[in-house]
Amino acid sequence: MDTALLIDDVRLTPILIADPPLLNTQGVHQPYTPRLVVEVVTRGGVTGVGETYGDGTYLELAEPLARALPGRPVSDVNGLFALAEEVCGAARTADERVDAGGLRGVQNADKLRLSVISGFEVACLDALGKTLGLPVHALLGGKVRDRVEYSAYLFYRWAAHPAAGELDDWGAALDPAGVVAQARRFARDHGFTSFKLKGGVFPPDQEIAAVRALAEAFPGQPLRLDPNGAWSVETSLRVAEELKGVLEYLEDPASGTEAMARVSAGTDLPLATNMCVTTLAELPEAFARDAVQIVLSDHHYWGGLHRTRELAAICGAFGVGLSMHSNTHLGVSLAAMTHVAATVPGLGHACDSHYPWQTEDILTTRHTFEDGHLTVSDAPGLGVELDRDRLAALHRRWLDDDGTLRSRDDAAAMRQADPGWVAPAVPRW
Ligand SMILES: O=C([O-])C(=O)C[C@H](O)[C@@H](O)C(=O)[O-]
Ligand SMILES: [Mg+2]
Structure with missing residues (x-):
């Protein structure tokens, strides 16, 4: 083993990043959302970077893993899983419920640990790639495309956060005209040609009207609607009937495999999910x-880029399509998404990304979409460079926070505007 590949140090930097007042069925995004930046430094003096969810639960699991890594080869990404099982211990909120903040599907101990590992895996791959002079996609077997397509991620939103004021110049979007205006700006600025509307915010008829307005403004272009499981089976089937021929797919109309299976049985409109299949354990029943x-x-x-490729192979075997979900993230994760997406042959839909909503990043150069695509980097590693001053500033914000924002809670953020708000039970409609 080349000792230059041994891990010398691991740095964890929790940060808070600005996030607009985007609405979803649980509430509204907080003015700042937590992310965790993982840096792995090798004895050869190379630093690799990864990014993952930064809520307190994730941070607690990341700390023992960071302590256990020095002395191990940066190339041993498969070893991360056994090591994490050994050292991470149980997560505080591993209670199988859908999480309270970020609509990430069930929360269980395995999934939390995998989410933490993903930040370390990406950092290791970045360091390994930089050491070998190879891009991350080459470490995954090589790219099968030079560009990865992303969709515009449309949200109902307010102009400003109730307590923090206005952080950007987008204004409010609370009706079909506002949604179409937002889509036009995304298309103009980034060239996106497919559009996803985050639903579950208003009664379904209002969201159907917004999708119809999008279809009129962008004839023939792919559209999706995602109410994050807020509808009953009956409502889902009614919306599917109204929007068949208009939507490319309907995303998580109802909550849980049982309800999704019943919706699926009653419509030809394809159903997509980032909520009912988020772990291997959920997959057999959902596919069967x-x-x-x-x-x-x-x-x-899913535990990083290699595991994503394994998921792609399983989906392929069952004739299930694969695309990519996104939660609020920065440019390190976008680079990682783009590398893995570049290696997956059957990627039949534009990937999601929140990135255009993020006014802050920790990179020296922001990613730019052209015609809705990102060019896959062939530079060593992820092909991104950390802006250490920005990273320090966003960490300072995290340090200065009294703990209120260190775990994402969209219902709590909503109570700033509506003190009586509780995240609605599902089905909401
Ligand atoms: O596709 C999804 O379900 C998401 O992107 C989940 C996110 O939490 C989204 O709803 C959000 O950021 O409000
Ligand atoms: Mg979704």
């Missing part, structure tokens, strides 16, 4: 019952 036709993988949930 044909509950979903497209899995929106999130490399964080």
Whole structure:
């Protein structure tokens, strides 16, 4: 073993990043959302970077893993899983419920640990790639495309956060005209040609009207609607009937495999999910019952880039499509998503990304979309460079926070505007 590949140090930097007042069925995004930046430094003096969810639970699991890594080879990404099982211990909130903040599907101990590992795996791959002079996609077997397509991620939103004021110049979008205006700006600025609307915010008829307005403004272009499981089976089937021929797919109309299977049985509109299939354990039943036709993988949930490729192979074997989900993230995760997406042959849909909503990043150069695509980097590692001053500033914000924002809680953020708000039970409609 080349000692230059041995890990010398691991740095964890929790940060808070600005996030606009984007609405979803649980509430509204907080003005700042937590992320965790993982840096792995090798004895050869190379630093690799990864990014993952930064809520307190994730941070607690990341700390023992960071302490256990020095002395191990940066190339041993498969070893991360056994090591994490050994050292991480149980997560505080591993209670199988859908999480309270970020609509990430079930929370269980395995999934939390995998989400933490993903940040370390990406950092190791970045360091390994930089050491070998190879891009991350080459470490995954090589790219099968030079560009990865992303969709515009449309949200109902307010102009400003109730307590923190205005952080950007987008203004409010609370009706079909506002949604179409937002989509036009995304298309103009980034060239996106497919559009996803985050639903579950208003009664379904209002969201159907917004999708119809999008279809009129962007004829023939792919559209999706994602109410994050807020509808009953009956409502889901009614919306599917109204929007068949208009939507490319309907995303998580109802909650859980049982309900999704019943919706799927009653419509030809493909169903996608980033909520009912987020772990291997959920997959056999969902596939056997044909509950979903497209899995929106999130490399964080699934334990990194290699595991995402394994998921792609499983989906392929069952004739289930694969695309990518996104939660609020920065450019390190976007680079990781782009590398793995570049290596997956059957990627039949534009990937999601929140990135255009993020006014802050920790990179010296922001990613830029052209015609809705990102060019896959051939530079060593991820092909990104950390802006240490920005990282320090966003960490300072995390340090200065009294703990209120260190774990994402969209219902709590909503109570700033509506003190009586509680995250609605599902089905909401
Ligand atoms: O596709 C999804 O379900 C998501 O992206 C989940 C996110 O939490 C989204 O709903 C959000 O950021 O409000
Ligand atoms: Mg979704």
